[in-house]
Amino acid sequence: MNNPLVSILLPVYNTSAYLPQCLDSVLAQTYENLQVVLVDDGSKDNSLEICQQYAAKDSRIEVYHQENQGVATARNVLLSKIKGDYFFFVDSDDWIELDMIEFLLTRAEKERADIVTCDIVINDSKVSSDYFSKIYSKDEAVERFLYHLEFRGSLCNKLMKITLLCNGPKFLKDISYGEDALFCWELLKEAKKVVYTDRQFYHYRMLMDSLTHCAFGPKKLSGHKVWSILCDETARLYPQYLDVAHARFCVETTLLLRDAAHCGYQKMDNVKMLQRTIKKYWPCLNKVSITSLKMKIYALLACRSYWLAGKI
The missing domain is CATH 3.90.550.10 (Spore Coat Polysaccharide Biosynthesis Protein SpsA; Chain A)
Structure with a gap:
């Protein structure tokens, strides 16, 4: 061309x-x-x-x-x-x-x-x-x-x-x-x-007032929906990578929960939803090499104690 x-x-x-x-x-x-x-x-x-x-x-x-x-x-x-x-x-x-x-x-x-x-x-x-x-x-x-x-x-x-x-x-x-x-x-x-x-x-350009760095709320929580969709898509189109997708979903949800805890987010229904996701897919972190041991431990602790997630 x-x-x-x-x-x-x-x-x-x-x-x-x-x-x-x-x-x-x-x-x-x-x-x-x-x-x-x-x-x-x-x-x-x-x-x-x-x-x-x-x-x-x-x-x-x-x-x-x-x-x-x-x-x-x-x-x-x-x-x-x-x-x-x-x-x-x-x-x-x-x-x-x-x-x-x-x-x-x-x-x-x-x-x-x-x-x-x-x-x-x-x-x-x-x-x-x-x-x-x-x-x-x-x-x-x-x-x-x-x-x-x-x-x-x-x-x-x-x-x-x-x-x-x-x-x-x-x-x-x-x-x-x-x-x-x-x-x-x-x-x-x-x-x-x-x-x-x-x-x-x-x-x-790293701007602290961008959505990536703002206080936790509904907009940031929509990131959970993204990886839910991507996991469904992976199961349908690329089942050979489903463990990887679930592990990534666990990591991304852990990061969301960490941000929520550090921002003092108090809508506990949403917090519990994030914790359930982490708990469900945490075993996949041991199946694929997708994150550090530190993140694995943090995910395990965060899905059990929201208070602890905000202190670490």
Whole structure:
């Protein structure tokens, strides 16, 4: 394919302090055949104005605005605007290395891969100059996904082929934590070949007021539903990896319970639900090498004593 169009998709909400750096890194890409789509989700700062200013200077940018409906709706609008042969999500408070699209696209075209994924670096951490790449089949990529290794559930480090959207996957509005993993899973089911490179092209900005670090509540609890769905899907499509999926469900639920305990969360029906999940799948942690001994012990203690979970 000669000079394929790449659609870069940015949901925008109250990121005016970081948006210029993000857009500058996108527009300065060494690969220039881009469609840059911005959806402002009812920002209360001047993010929309910044988007419009950039669009006035670069014809590759399309700006859309909606009343605040959440990131899932914004991302679904972005999906509906794709014109490219490939697409890539960028969070509007992050930024990317200038040769990222060129490198990932070259790998995708050379290997005829459906997904090419790179590594993420936190904030301004030093980017390694050494790298390697590896090719995975669908089954191998599924296994790496469940083990939380090279192919993880993050959405913003993957160049993906438009054909993966043939069945119209959408972001679920009732899931606010772990929705990336669920969407990646849907695309992975359609992929035939996945390429991984450990090149650190994507800079993730660690913000303490993001959902990942906020107080525990219903939005974060929706992460439990994600892994319940993924376990059901694994049982149906990849039963050979079911123990791995159950072990991952146990680990992810343990992390949720830890966050709940440390935040002083007191809705005990939900706490008991998390504890039941840990207790049910804890034996799987001894069947597969998916986590540390420390995490295994913590999971065992946490499912027996919520008070203790908050003290460790």
